[in-house]
Amino acid sequence: KHAAKIRLDNVKQGQDRDKDKSDRATAELVLDQRTRMILLQMINRGLVSEIHGAISTGKEANVYGAVLYPDNPDADEPIQRAIKIYKTAILVFKDRERYIAGEHRFKAGSDKGNNRKMVKLWAEKEFRNLRRLHAAGIACPEPLMLKLHVLVMEFLGDKRGYAYPRLRDARLAGDDVDDQWHHLYVQLLGIMRRLYQVCNLVHADLSEYNILYHDKQLYIIDVSQSVEHDHPHSLEFLRMDIKNVGDFFRRQGVDTLQDRTIFNFITA
Numbered sequence: 001k002h003a004a005k006i007r008l009d010n011v012k013q014g015q016d017r018d019k020d021k022s023d024r025a026t027a028e029l030v031l032d033q034r035t036r037m038i039l040l041q042m043i044n045r046g047l048v049s050e051i052h053g054a055i056s057t058g059k060e061a062n063v064y065g066a067v068l069y070p071d072n073p074d075a076d077e078p079i080q081r082a083i084k085i086y087k088t089a090i091l092v093f094k095d096r097e098r099y100i101a102g103e104h105r106f107k108a109g110s111d112k113g114n115n116r117k118m119v120k121l122w123a124e125k126e127f128r129n130l131r132r133l134h135a136a137g138i139a140c141p142e143p144l145m146l147k148l149h150v151l152v153m154e155f156l157g158d159k160r161g162y163a164y165p166r167l168r169d170a171r172l173a174g175d176d177v178d179d180q181w182h183h184l185y186v187q188l189l190g191i192m193r194r195l196y197q198v199c200n201l202v203h204a205d206l207s208e209y210n211i212l213y214h215d216k217q218l219y220i221i222d223v224s225q226s227v228e229h230d231h232p233h234s235l236e237f238l239r240m241d242i243k244n245v246g247d248f249f250r251r252q253g254v255d256t257l258q259d260r261t262i263f264n265f266i267t268a
């Protein structure tokens with residue numbers, strides 16, 4: 001139960017291969033023993049070599065940047081990765097029960113009494129949903145490994161470890177910005193349809209906060225709460241997603257379609 005304060009930044013495989021790294025601000029991670037063990041295991045298994053500071057600290061999870069140094073550091077570039085660690089000390093998971101309850105995939109686990117189990121389930125759900133998206137060719141972080149409440153995935157960002165901005169923070173440039181917004185809107189409707197038709201999923205928390213943007217491409221993230229069609233509230237969640245998306249793109253000046261039209265387009 002005692003929280004261990006560790007600097008995983010200093011846990012490296014072999015030599016300090018990149019002097020720049022030591023200049024980087026070293027983020028202190030406050031993690032419990034169990035999480036620490038999982039991270040060390042992931043380092044030992046060669047999924048990551050180094051874990052850096054938090055990209056995001058949220059209510060339910062923190063996301064950390066990480067780097068994997070290739071076997072041949074002279075020939076290959078380091079690979080950036082992202083690690084999402086779900087928080088196990090939880091009250092916020094309470095209102096998430098309604099997503100899990102009614103999901104046939106997770107019936108066995110909807111045990112309200114057990115936080116750790118709930119969080120594990122939540123991470124598992126994200127991992128499996130990401131796999132579905134990835135298999136369907138929807139741009140998203142490729143899920144790489146899951147252990148309890150710790151998920152390693154592809155890093156969406158540049159080679160220096162800067163994450164792509166959320167759509168909320170994206171700054172489009174050029175003399176055709178209106179056109180670009182229109183195209184992103186159309187792109188997103190296509191993604192929502194594919195998510196529904198091919199993955200059998202409704203995102204259920206879709207907004208400009210859970211979409212990353214880079215180079216005219218939208219990336220879908222944060223799918224732990226996504227549900228299948230047969231979830232009793234799936235269509236309600238879909239309507240909410242459609243509304244959020246419409247509101248955002250209207251604020252960018254896009255001439256959006258009616259929510260009903262989009263609903264039919266996605267589900268037909």
Ligand code: ATP
Nearest residue numbers: 056057058059060061063082141154155156163222
């Ligand atoms: P919060 O409680 O803050 O909403 P969350 O549980 O919603 O956290 P995510 O939305 O999955 O977590 O991720 C939080 C942030 O971390 C994202 O907005 C994004 O900036 C960053 N992020 C998540 N996954 C990745 C990734 N694979 N690559 C780069 N950045 C990422």
Ligand code: MN
Nearest residue numbers: 209210221222
């Ligand atoms: Mn999010």
